[in-house]
Amino acid sequence: MAGLLRDAFPARDLGGDWGWAVNEHIDLGAHVLGGLSPDEQAAFELHLSGCLECRQELAVFAPVAGRLGSVDAGTARTLLEPRPTEPELRAEVDLLDSLRARRRSRRLIQRSALAVAVAASVAAGVFLAPVVRPAPAPDxxxxxxxxxxxxxxxxxxxxxxxxxxxxxxxxxxxxxxxxxxxxxxxxxxxxxxxxxxxxxxxxxxxxxxxxxxxxxxxxxxxxxxxxxxxxxxxxxxxxxxxx
CATH class of the missing domain: 2.60.40.200 (Superoxide dismutase, copper/zinc binding domain)
Structure with missing residues (x-):
């Protein structure tokens, strides 16, 4: 996990001036995540020995380092991968719309076929109404x-x-x-x-x-x-x- 963070956040050129090159308060998070280079880590630890505020914040965030340490490299890489882009989501939506359109088209064809059959029956003199048979002649x-x-x-x-x-x-x-x-x-x-x-x-x-x-x-x-x-x-x- 620490190696991945170092790859994501390359070490900075300190130039020998600790006060200018490292903002120790900002580097607290990088320290907890294991993302500092050896030179940055040495500068931060020197600062930490004389800064009560950073020591207090470090005590609060220390459990985070333990939890992150349990995450394997494969899971970490998966978490760092970009989310699906808008075009990919759009393609899924378009597919659903296409399926709905096919269902509507199929229902329309079935209704049209029924209407044509009824019209043809009427034109041919075949009526679909119930046939009422005359009552039998009385005795x-x-x-x-x-x-x-x-x-x-x-x-x-x-x-x-x-x-x-x-x-x-x-x-x-x-x-x-x-x-x-x-x-x-x-x-x-x-x-x-x-x-x-x-x-x-x-x-x-x-x-x-x-x-x-x-x-x-x-x-x-x-x-x-x-x-x-x-x-x-x-x-x-x-x-x-x-x-």
């Missing part, structure tokens, strides 16, 4: 006119669990609650659905009952007071023949 359809002009259309679908009803009505009451009821062949009644009246007097509704289609006797549209506004009588089904 039975009926229309009935109520006592006060209500127009009612019913579509009935037989299910394993009962019957699905599709109701469509117009000219209905515009206030209160309306409901749809199913009467089976035994006279039992099940509610298929209920809804609040609309201002237009029109309603579409899908309901269900746990009654098989061939067991339905009639279907009734009722108002909030349970008054029957319209009723559909289904044709009777013949009873199965007993063997």
């Amino acid at each position: 039975a359809t009926y229309e009935v006119v109520g006592l006060t002009g209500q127009q009612v259309g019913l579509g009935l679908n037989a299910k394993a669990w009962g019957t699905e009803l599709r109701f469509e009505g117009s000219g209905l009451p515009t206030q209160g609650t309306l409901s749809l009821w199913v009467v089976d062949s035994t006279g039992a009644v099940d509610q298929a659905g209920a809804w609040s009246a609309t201002k237009t007097g029109k309603t579409q509704m899908t309901g269900a009952v746990p009654v098989q289609l061939d067991e339905i006797s009639s279907i009734q549209l009722r108002d909030v007071d349970s008054k029957v506004l319209a009723e559909l009588q289904l044709p009777a089904h013949p009873a199965p023949q007993s063997s």
Whole structure:
């Protein structure tokens, strides 16, 4: 370590005049670091014997010399090497900017390809919207006119669990609650659905009952007071023949 410091700070020409050639107070640091030449070291020690201030400062900085003595020459040379210059740092920053630009360009290309695919699909008459398939035709359809002009259309679908009803009505009451009821062949009644009246007097509704289609006797549209506004009588089904 001392040799490196002597290389970094060459010995000065003392010219035989100690007072002019050596500033002993300044040379205190060089002495601690081992950077003085033999002539400078001799002059400093002569000064130190008669200078209380330098002796006190030397006592404070003496531990530094011990720590520096534990640093090997290779580590010391590494510490003395210059830091990376600005052009080198600039090159690293430019590399990061280039990578970011490539990612942005890749995302832009992907989005553009998607837009072109959508445009081509539209031009070819291929629409990417979900396909809405029409509901299957009901097993039975009926229309009935109520006592006060209500127009009612019913579509009935037989299910394993009962019957699905599709109701469509117009000219209905515009206030209160309306409901749809199913009467089976035994006279039992099940509610298929209920809804609040609309201002237009029109309603579409899908309901269900746990009654098989061939067991339905009639279907009734009722108002909030349970008054029957319209009723559909289904044709009777013949009873199965007993063997």
